[in-house]
Amino acid sequence: MGSLLDLLKNKIDITSVPFSYPGSRLAIYTYSGASKLYLNLSERLINFFPGIESYTNRLPFLEEMTFIDADQKPLTFQVTTQPHALDFTTSLGAIQLTFLDETTLCFHLPDKTSIGLRFNVNALEWSPDKTGGVITSYRFAQYASNAKVLINQLTKGDVYSELTLLVQTEQNACLVLSIGEDIKTPLSCPSHDQARHNAWQIWEEWFNKAPEVEEIYQPTYAYAWWTLVNNMFNPKGNLQYNVFAPSKKNYVGIWLWDNALHAVALRHIDPQLARDQIRAFLAHQQPDGMLPDAIFDDGIVTEIDHPMRAKVTKPPLLAWAALKIHALDPDINFLSEIYQPLVRWNRWWFQENDDDRDGFVQYNHPFSSGMDDNPTWDSGVPVESPDINTYLYIQMKSLAFIAQAIGKSEESDNWEIRAANLLDTIICCSWDESRTCFKAMHQKKSIPVFTPLNLYPLWTGALPNEMNKKIIAHIKNTDEFYGKLMLPSVARNDPKFDPDRMWRGPVWANINYFFIEALAQIGEYDLARDLRTKTLALIMQNDGIYEYYNAETGKPGSKAAPAFGWTAAVYIDLAIQASRDPMQ
Template sequence: MFDIKKVPFSRYGSYMVISPIHGIDENHLYLRNVRNGDNDLGEVFRIEVLANNQVVPYRTVLNPTVLRLEADKGFADFIMSEEKVLQIRSQGVGIRLTGITGAYDYAVPANDNRFEVNHSKQEIRYMLTPIKGELLMDAPFQEQRCLKIVADFLPDLVSLKMECAIEEFFTIWHERQYMEFSKAQELVRLEFQNWLNHSLECESKWINGRTLASYITWSCVVQPEGLLTRPAMYMSKNWMTNIWSWDHCFNALALSKKQPQLAWDQFMTFFEHQDETGMLPDFLNNRFALWNFTKPPIHGWTLKQLMENREFVTRERLQEVYEPLCKWTEWWFEYRDDDQDGIPQYNHGNDSGWDNSTIFHQGTPVESPDLSSFLILQIEVLAEIADELGKKDEAFEWAAKSKDLLNRLISHFWKQDRFTAVKSGNHSSIESESLVLYIPIILGKRLPESIRKVLAGGLVNEFLTQFGLATEKPTSPYFREDGYWRGPIWAPTTLLLYHGLEESGETEIAQEVAQRFCNMANQAGMAENYHALTGESLRDPAFTWTSSVFLLLAHALMK
């Protein structure tokens, strides 16, 4: 069972969610629509339990396929039988849905005692259908809208049972029958069980974490709609209701072994919206893409791992991704190298993914060794793909560029036995004790052994807490307990550094980092990030890239 105050109730393919409104109203549950990005929490109806025509308190019991609201007089079960259908069955109690309405929202009666609710504010309609019991609607109309919309689904007076359905639609609702509740519930249970069976295995001590991580990833997939032409895994259905252009890579990796087609969908979704210059948007949802920022080029690092499954990542798929990946790589050198020194820069912390890292506290643009490290690997992968596709001259050029950038990385950033970030232009060093400066360890044995040893030792001695790798050294004056990228432990950086340590031959350290992270996530849940000194969850408490990294690391530790 999960905590509904942390983990939203939804299902694969659906934009419908039941959860509290975090930071606004955490004492009630709401039916929400998560189509419109993270600037809108998507409240549609507040959900309450009725007994004897009075609102009564209830307790929640949430498992992956059914949400139960328990009151003293009875209970109500909620299932999402289809992507656009919520079905409710109750015994002894009724359910009240109170519309969270705007300027033009209204309800109108339809056939068979149904009501259509046109939720203009959320740009979607809902058909409310009583199946057993009755529907009482209080929706007085005035001028252009209903002053309120309150739908009471009440049990019949004989059996004290109630059943109803709430279905989303955009234009015209088509007459239909809904599946019998118990049958629908079983089908949803089997669907989730199939997903769970296709999630990465782990040791039995982390089985609760595996179930939670699997539920979060399953329930956060939305069906293709609008800009999303493939099934897409949102980062969360709490409030981070978008896909960011490096988050999707970690989700693709966790899916790649057991669900390779869905993994490829996650990986390719941003390249379908690539700008003609080669830039990828910062984030996507069904409605829009944000172009104010982008995210770091970890796509080559990701693709290299996806390519381990060559039965799926075929020559045709490499042809599909090659040109977009070339353009994405070249974008950094053409549009993010203002001083033309061959070392690309970040113009904002958001472009790095480490939004407020201390490497940015003296302003931008900043040349940082993590960016060059990602590009070295990405260019190397491009050389490999070009060679396989018979583009021998391009393969030679990419290989040479990767080696040149590696030499530039070391000469440009390695100073006094440590990597440092510098201001673009004058190349003055930036005072920082951020974990981001250790990302070059992902280059593994491409780096000299002396550098690898310093990096591995620094990770263990300066950043590794009881729970994992802090993103700012805990003794740093800039360390903050809930400081986003200035202290808390994050899943993606943990996975990157785990792989780097493995590639550097530091297997024992890598496994210790993974063990601590998995223990923490199994205990605290799949949060956006974690308190580095206590291991408690911080920010969004049900995040997909954390779930994916947990599954990847827990599975790797089985070997």
């Protein structure tokens, strides 16, 4: 397998996905159809902008970033993108942009010319000096050049101020821009070649760790690894480990079940880093055992007020993910470390999410399912759903394995008994023979919607064979779930099927991944391989990697986030599986 890095030249569309750096919270974009850049901060900054979702509507930190000539007129450019560098071709020569570190950008400028940079910034204070200056906003923007400064001025505006820096270059001229909570002293300019090589080496080290896959998978495989690593945040505030956001643009922070899926991919290159994705959430376990829905630098999310106020988490997948890591890189000490927190996490689900105490757990907020707007929740909550009980069955089976591995044989036996009892409860409370699937219930009434949630207990691997056959018949039914594009998140013949609307019809790679595992687990290898092949093909047929896909066209959903972490993680793991084809 050749260099994955080489496969990514001009594959990163920075009109929609960020040019960033592993660990950084800086994200560079170009405006569509214009020779201008802007810089977003991948931070929620709730102390400056109240509200946990305010970041989604916040203006860029730097806007209208333009290269200018000696007359301060904007330069048009063509940009060549690579993970480690942006190369801008202008009438005055080539400009190279690289990261020096997580908070510092370096523009290398053409030799022997007058050239500069202009951008808008919300400036509270400005302290110029002979090489550049410092702008104080809700973060410091520090800039400096090793070239002769001709113009260095800040023009105040109503909302934004305009910074203009024009320099006269000789050789190896650069402009360094550092954005963060601290002022760096001094800013230094490395050589063009050194800056480029250092940035290239950072990315090459990541890509070199990736297992080989067959050639057909390699272009998207390279993009998937770039997506995952480009979304990385270094430790800061509540984020106590190197972690991976679903998206540096659309989902700032980390989410519980996303982290589990990211860990599944990361185990292939760095098992310790994969384990840290689990530790990142256990570090914020609540006194009652609950784990947060999401964590970000300056906050954690354990409650949301829409569509109703309730505690919010995500499906319990951490034990499942931990065993996937363990299968590749056994670590008994880690299993011992996480065992008790996961026991408390399991206890919370049964104590706080089972109002009628029948042992069949419910969701008290739709978002705790991870499938936020699925029509299963249209009638209201709480909903007793087969999917959450399946997750809990898998968690208890995982806890049985962990307990046995760390020398707690009696507890392991108890987990096996509890898992078997839960399976009996799932069948007793939820199996609907008339529909030949498992029902979700609100106020003890069956919810008349058909989605993959109604098939989830297949993943237990322990259903009676006749139930397995009936569920598989639904998966193979072209009016419901089967086809070139599968699995839709609502059955195609359901009145609430919408092929493009988030969890109301589109295809999601994570759900497919669970069903691939479920089918292989019961020996349905041909169908599992078919679903795996179609999942990989769906992702490969599009430029980029997206949150979800239209169930009729196979194109990205109209509101799907690009460069999405768990789709990348699923693709990585499935490409490795398919290249090794373990389904024998």
